[in-house]
Amino acid sequence: MVQSSVLGFPRMGVLRDLKKANEAYWADKISQEDLLAEGKRLRLAHWKIQKDAGVDVIPSNDFAHYDHVLDHIQFFNAVPERYTSQKLSPLDEYFAMGRGHQKGGVDVPALEMVKWFDSNYHYVKPTLQDNQTFSLVKDPKPVREFLEAKEAGIQTRPVLVGPVSFLALGKADRGSSVDPITLLDKLVPVYVELLKALKAAGAESVQIDEPVLVFDLRPEVKAAFKPAYEAFAAAGAEIPSLVVATYFGDIVHNFDVLPAFSAVKGLHVDLVRNPEQLEPVLKQLGPTQILSAGVVDGRNIWKNNFQKSLGLLQTAIKALGEDRVIVATSSSLLHTPHTLASEKKLPTDVYEWFSFASEKVKEVAILAKAVTQPEAVKAELEANAAAIKARAESKRTNDPKVKERQAAVTPEQHIRQTPFDSRYAQQKKHLSLPLFPTTTIGSFPQTNEIRVQRNKFTKGDITEAEYDDFIKKEIDLAISIQDELDLDVYVHGEPERNDMVQYFGERLQGYVFTTHAWVQSYGSRCVRPPIIVGDISRPAPMTVKESKYAASVSKKPMKGMLTGPVTCLRWSFPRDDVHQSVQCQQLALALRDEVVDLEANGIFVIQVDEPALREGLPLRKGSERDAYLEWAVNSFKLATAGVQDSTQIHSHFCYSEFQDFFHAIAALDADVLSIENSKSDAKLLKVFIDEEYPRHIGPGVYDIHSPRIPSEEEIKQRIEEMLEFLKPEQLWINPDCGLKTRKWDEVKGALTHMVNAAKYFRAKY
Ligand code: GLN
Numbered sequence: 043m044v045q046s047s048v049l050g051f052p053r054m055g056v057l058r059d060l061k062k063a064n065e066a067y068w069a070d071k072i073s074q075e076d077l078l079a080e081g082k083r084l085r086l087a088h089w090k091i092q093k094d095a096g097v098d099v100i101p102s103n104d105f106a107h108y109d110h111v112l113d114h115i116q117f118f119n120a121v122p123e124r125y126t127s128q129k130l131s132p133l134d135e136y137f138a139m140g141r142g143h144q145k146g147g148v149d150v151p152a153l154e155m156v157k158w159f160d161s162n163y164h165y166v167k168p169t170l171q172d173n174q175t176f177s178l179v180k181d182p183k184p185v186r187e188f189l190e191a192k193e194a195g196i197q198t199r200p201v202l203v204g205p206v207s208f209l210a211l212g213k214a215d216r217g218s219s220v221d222p223i224t225l226l227d228k229l230v231p232v233y234v235e236l237l238k239a240l241k242a243a244g245a246e247s248v249q250i251d252e253p254v255l256v257f258d259l260r261p262e263v264k265a266a267f268k269p270a271y272e273a274f275a276a277a278g279a280e281i282p283s284l285v286v287a288t289y290f291g292d293i294v295h296n297f298d299v300l301p302a303f304s305a306v307k308g309l310h311v312d313l314v315r316n317p318e319q320l321e322p323v324l325k326q327l328g329p330t331q332i333l334s335a336g337v338v339d340g341r342n343i344w345k346n347n348f349q350k351s352l353g354l355l356q357t358a359i360k361a362l363g364e365d366r367v368i369v370a371t372s373s374s375l376l377h378t379p380h381t382l383a384s385e386k387k388l389p390t391d392v393y394e395w396f397s398f399a400s401e402k403v404k405e406v407a408i409l410a411k412a413v414t415q416p417e418a419v420k421a422e423l424e425a426n427a428a429a430i431k432a433r434a435e436s437k438r439t440n441d442p443k444v445k446e447r448q449a450a451v452t453p454e455q456h457i458r459q460t461p462f463d464s465r466y467a468q469q470k471k472h473l474s475l476p477l478f479p480t481t482t483i484g485s486f487p488q489t490n491e492i493r494v495q496r497n498k499f500t501k502g503d504i505t506e507a508e509y510d511d512f513i514k515k516e517i518d519l520a521i522s523i524q525d526e527l528d529l530d531v532y533v534h535g536e537p538e539r540n541d542m543v544q545y546f547g548e549r550l551q552g553y554v555f556t557t558h559a560w561v562q563s564y565g566s567r568c569v570r571p572p573i574i575v576g577d578i579s580r581p582a583p584m585t586v587k588e589s590k591y592a593a594s595v596s597k598k599p600m601k602g603m604l605t606g607p608v609t610c611l612r613w614s615f616p617r618d619d620v621h622q623s624v625q626c627q628q629l630a631l632a633l634r635d636e637v638v639d640l641e642a643n644g645i646f647v648i649q650v651d652e653p654a655l656r657e658g659l660p661l662r663k664g665s666e667r668d669a670y671l672e673w674a675v676n677s678f679k680l681a682t683a684g685v686q687d688s689t690q691i692h693s694h695f696c697y698s699e700f701q702d703f704f705h706a707i708a709a710l711d712a713d714v715l716s717i718e719n720s721k722s723d724a725k726l727l728k729v730f731i732d733e734e735y736p737r738h739i740g741p742g743v744y745d746i747h748s749p750r751i752p753s754e755e756e757i758k759q760r761i762e763e764m765l766e767f768l769k770p771e772q773l774w775i776n777p778d779c780g781l782k783t784r785k786w787d788e789v790k791g792a793l794t795h796m797v798n799a800a801k802y803f804r805a806k807y
């Protein structure tokens with residue numbers, strides 16, 4: 043019989059329950075017991091959804107209070123000493139690593155958090171020491187949660203990040219120089235111990251994720267699979283059988299690693315991203331190995347095309363037989379919202395096109411039945427075919443005017459009028475900026491009051507005029523605080539924006555948006571990506587009203603704030619029926635109109651954020667990556683090049699690892715770049731001198747993900763480090779990213795120190 047399986051389920055719950063519980067705990071409003079009980083309630087609820095849907099293989103240990111990689115750091119006792127020495131409770135130590143801890147005399151910053159492959163989820167980077175040791179904690183989470191499910195009558199397949207991926211995704215701690223992969227010998231025995239404990243608890247099978255197999259791997263990393271999986275093979279029946287899972291790409295280029303898995307029970311591959319890897323993968327499997335066929339998209343919200351999936355599954359069954367094929371989600375469903383059932387406001391025709399996590403688990407179960415007994419699920423198959431057809435034929439998807447405009451785009455539209463030097467001279471005069479100009483990245487605290495008023499407005503409890511007045515007051519507040527802080531380039535604070543992409547999605551044609559479709563971004567932070575369903579255009583200005591008002595009440599230059607085309611695309615759920623480059627160019631044209639309108643309304647500094655540019659980078663080098671960079675860069679340029687030379691274009695990136703695609707960053711031709719840098723090595727900035735980057739850069743001087751207030755000394759030191767790599771006249775002083783998740787007193791404290799530090803250097807140079 044063909045089985046169905048799910049690689050992981052979203053953690054937040056129907057109403058972002060986990061976010062609420064975590065945040066209540068952090069605010070000392072609920073106890074540790076309350077929080078843990080809520081975690082348990084959510085796990086049970088999520089297992090039950092999958093069981094009720096008829097899923098055969100249900101995951102456990104996919105849940106995490108903050109992040110699943112962080113869980114591994116803790117249960118393998120790989121916690122840096124600066125946390126263990128605080129003697130916090132395990133839960134507080136865990137959160138301290140995730141988000142920093144500044145309370146009761148303890149003051150530790152968070153560990154570095156980075157994007158999970160090319161998704162918008164962030165994981166906590168294992169941060170390892172030269173003399174790193176590993177050991178298994180008592181009562182490890184994977185065993186505990188397996189037993190919890192078992193007690194509820196649900197046999198699960200625990201999920202672990204595999205040892206090679208865990209190390210390859212890690213880094214040496216500051217002050218250490220260890221290559222994490224060299225720690226494999228020390229780590230593998232601890233995995234074996236954990237696997238034995240899982241077996242003893244009753245686990246028959248374990249999903250062991252080795253997603254790094256989709257990357258181009260260093261030889262050292264490649265070589266690590268053999269000893270690791272030989273050690274597992276040697277443990278034989280003392281450990282559960284293993285299914286090695288890969289996702290977000292194909293593994294064909296790493297086939298030479300596969301012999302290392304000769305003793306594992308099966309292999310999972312992503313057939314949504316790379317259906318063409320099916321045939322070659324089938325040839326690689328050993329005579330009894332199973333294929334977990336990832337055909338239901340874990341990264342998008344479109345209803346599965348059953349006919350297409352069944353084609354792939356039948357190919358697999360023909361090669362392997364029914365007992366060796368498992369129908370699966372392509373990856374964990376972590377990247378999809380909880381349930382479509384919560385959406386009451388979607389247009390009815392469109393509603394039928396979607397499938398969220400709770401619906402996808404049903405799809406997996408239906409597909410598993412459909413391959414062998416289509417008659418049993420006849421109605422479901424027919425309904426699916428009808429929905430797929432309706433979408434393909436819908437008028438909503440096609441706008442001839444948009445297509446016409448795209449056809450008329452010229453190369454000149456991508457290029458500023460003159461090169462940077464001459465542009466900058468005009469900007470300097472126009473904006474009268476000091477050396478080391480200070481600015482922020484755009485958003486100020488999204489206070490509870492803002493959320494309350496926005497909700498009232500959405501519900502119709504207050505009028506548009508009342509809401510506008512409220513927003514104006516918030517802008518006034520942001521400006522008066524920036525006056526007090528003595529910043530140089532102001533922002534309006536983005537109080538009117540719920541989210542940097544959703545806000546634009548709601549104002550563009552071609553999008554639909556949801557009310558409950560939240561997806562975890564990091565820790566308790568969730569985003570609600572709008573959905574691109576058709577050709578995109580801008581019916582009216584989107585940000586001019588607020589920016590114009592802000593400029594009118596501000597004595598310093600006001601920076602307009604837009605989300606760039608690539609980020610709008612990446613942080614939306616994109617269409618899967620039109621190439622992403624086409625969708626991106628449509629967004630670029632809409633934003634170009636907005637940029638020009640802002641300028642016409644007196645906004646002469648315009649920041650077009652592209653934090654998602656890198657995550658869209660195909661995971662491997664080569665032609666696919668080059669093609670992506672070309673259309674991504676062109677979209678940014680098309681969006682921004684419509685302005686006069688005296689108008690300054692900024693862009694922002696939430697990272698500073700540009701080595702792989704520096705030429706693309708340079709090709710954007712943005713006058714000023716602000717980048718996240720405070721938690722990474724300042725050495726990353728070296729590429730800017732090496733490549734003789736001529737324009738301006740503001741590497742973030744402090745971490746905004748943590749509530750911790752950095753001292754003036756720390757910031758000065760950071761700037762000092764930056765000046766080793768950047769010229770003083772090139773350097774802007776700003777935080778790492780927007781401040782929307784912070785509280786006002788944190789913002790004021792940190793920015794006061796930041797401005798003082800800038801003034802110190804201004805006096806010095
Ligand atoms: N302008 C946005 C903000 O300040 C940028 C956010 C981001 O880069 N993620 O919130």
Ligand code: ZN
Pocket residue numbers: 483653694695696718778779780
């Ligand atoms: Zn950012």
